[in-house]
Amino acid sequence: MAESLAFALAENLAAAGLAVDTCYQCRKCSNGCPLVFAMDLPPDRVIRLALLGGEAELLACRTIWVCSSCETCTTRCPNGIDIAGVMDWLKEQAVAKGAAVPEPEVRDFHRAFLGAVKLMGGRLSEPVVMALYTLKGGRWLTKLRRSAAAGELATALGLLKRRRLPLTPPPRLGGAGEVARILRRW
Amino acid sequence: MKLSYYPGCSLEGTAADYAASIAGVAELLGLTLAELPDWNCCGASAAHSLDEAAARALPVRNLRLAQTVGLDVVAPCALCFNRLKAGAKALAAEGERPTFRVWDLLDLLTQPYFLQRMADLRARPLTGLQAVCYYGCLVNRPPHITDAANPENPGNMEKLLQVLGATPLEWSFKTDCCGAGLAVARPDLIDRLVQRLYDRALRAGAECLVVSCQMCQANLDLPQARISRQAGKKYELPVLYFTELIALALGHPEVPRWLARHLVDPRPLLTAKGLL
Numbered sequence: 028m029a030e031s032l033a034f035a036l037a038e039n040l041a042a043a044g045l046a047v048d049t050c051y052q053c054r055k056c057s058n059g060c061p062l063v064f065a066m067d068l069p070p071d072r073v074i075r076l077a078l079l080g081g082e083a084e085l086l087a088c089r090t091i092w093v094c095s096s097c098e099t100c101t102t103r104c105p106n107g108i109d110i111a112g113v114m115d116w117l118k119e120q121a122v123a124k125g126a127a128v129p130e131p132e133v134r135d136f137h138r139a140f141l142g143a144v145k146l147m148g149g150r151l152s153e154p155v156v157m158a159l160y161t162l163k164g165g166r167w168l169t170k171l172r173r174s175a176a177a178g179e180l181a182t183a184l185g186l187l188k189r190r191r192l193p194l195t196p197p198p199r200l201g202g203a204g205e206v207a208r209i210l211r212r213w
Numbered sequence: 214m215k216l217s218y219y220p221g222c223s224l225e226g227t228a229a230d231y232a233a234s235i236a237g238v239a240e241l242l243g244l245t246l247a248e249l250p251d252w253n254c255c256g257a258s259a260a261h262s263l264d265e266a267a268a269r270a271l272p273v274r275n276l277r278l279a280q281t282v283g284l285d286v287v288a289p290c291a292l293c294f295n296r297l298k299a300g301a302k303a304l305a306a307e308g309e310r311p312t313f314r315v316w317d318l319l320d321l322l323t324q325p326y327f328l329q330r331m332a333d334l335r336a337r338p339l340t341g342l343q344a345v346c347y348y349g350c351l352v353n354r355p356p357h358i359t360d361a362a363n364p365e366n367p368g369n370m371e372k373l374l375q376v377l378g379a380t381p382l383e384w385s386f387k388t389d390c391c392g393a394g395l396a397v398a399r400p401d402l403i404d405r406l407v408q409r410l411y412d413r414a415l416r417a418g419a420e421c422l423v424v425s426c427q428m429c430q431a432n433l434d435l436p437q438a439r440i441s442r443q444a445g446k447k448y449e450l451p452v453l454y455f456t457e458l459i460a461l462a463l464g465h466p467e468v469p470r471w472l473a474r475h476l477v478d479p480r481p482l483l484t485a486k487g488l489l
């Protein structure tokens with residue numbers, strides 16, 4: 028064979044319970060997807076590329092990060108393909124393999140979330156996740172420059188006024204150690 | 214009736230108003246919600262996006278805690294509910310079947326027993342209140358996790374509103390995604406999804422939206438001023454929790470205080486309808 032066919036990706040997905048080989052490209056997934064307007068590859072192409080072994084393209088695409096995990100595609104696929112699950116699997120691989128992520132904000136928010144749960148002893152503190160996310164990589168500077176900070180501050184003050192900003196941290200759990208072990212990578 | 218209660222993190226935080234209305238409704242209906250001791254965060258979208266093993270282990274820890282209690286578990290948050298169900302399915306696939314059931318709060322409170330109680334206890338029918346029901350994504354989807362009988366067109370919230378005397382309007386967007394998970398990282402994307410929902414709700418003739426999840430509530434309520442500014446037209450659609458409407462119809466005295474904690478104030482609308 029002149030070129031090797033890359034079946035490994037589809038096989039790895041199948042091993043994770045995410046077989047893609049029954050896709051017949053009906054595009055029902057893409058037609059119902061609420062975020063397809065922000066994607067560089069529509070969901071049906073993600074599945075096709077997974078089948079063809081287009082790993083590099085998939086790990087670097089925007090689609091997997093702007094997918095909101097709304098599960099519409101997975102619910103509707105006539106062949107039972109868990110498209111939303113494939114999106115998640117690809118995100119995890121992209122981070123594990125250090126791929127260049129075109130939507131670092133989304134990735135960093137997820138990281139901040141998991142980091143905050145571990146840090147606070149098992150439950151999420153919303154102010155802490157916002158702080159970890161905003162402080163990361165000088166993001167507060169970008170926000171100030173884009174004047175997005177003013178709107179966010181107004182919302183935060185609105186919540187504060189309505190006693191909806193928690194001023195005390197969540198309780199540290201008896202199982203904090205167990206949760207920290209589960210989240211050891213973050 | 215007594216169940217284990219899994220409130221989820223945001224009900225201890227920004228969704229304190231939802232938490233208060235749930236406690237009020239439970240009291241009215243004679244439902245004892247015993248908070249699951251030492252429950253942990255379900256990991257939400259962050260875990261299932263970046264760490265499948267954690268996305269499984271976090272809810273499984275909660276399920277094991279619930280197993281020692283032995284009661285059915287109820288979750289008021291769509292995402293928590295979805296993760297608990299996913300955890301239970303993962304355990305079942307390995308032959309470990311929990312002996313209790315995981316409920317979504319709306320599903321629980323729209324069982325015939327509770328609907329009948331509400332009809333019996335109704336003190337002030339919500340006559341004339343025109344609302345669209347918004348279910349969001351994860352209470353119903355994907356059905357192999359949620360066991361939802363009708364994931365594309367659920368109807369239990371409409372049925373509830375009818376029992377309360379309100380007028381639920383038909384619209385085709387009750388399970389369309391509002392993008393809540395992207396609210397912090399990509400607010401530009403959610404603005405587009407959310408504005409579309411406002412427009413469709415208005416076109417259906419709605420005066421307010423009713424939700425059963427604090428992420429949907431926040432995502433539809435908090436950015437309304439910003440979206441209005443950008444769109445150059447004023448949206449003023451209150452986003453009410455179904456529990457607030459139950460409490461209102463059953464005459465709970467605390468309702469106005471809960472409503473005061475929303476960003477789009479629902480009180481003028483409800484006052485105009487003679488309901489407050």
Ligand code: SF4
Nearest residue numbers: 050052053054056104
């Ligand atoms: S809906 Fe399923 S079969 Fe159709 S294109 Fe999408 S993944 Fe393929």
Ligand code: SF4
Nearest residue numbers: 060094095097098100
């Ligand atoms: S889960 Fe992602 S890909 Fe699927 S329909 Fe929703 S946003 Fe689109």
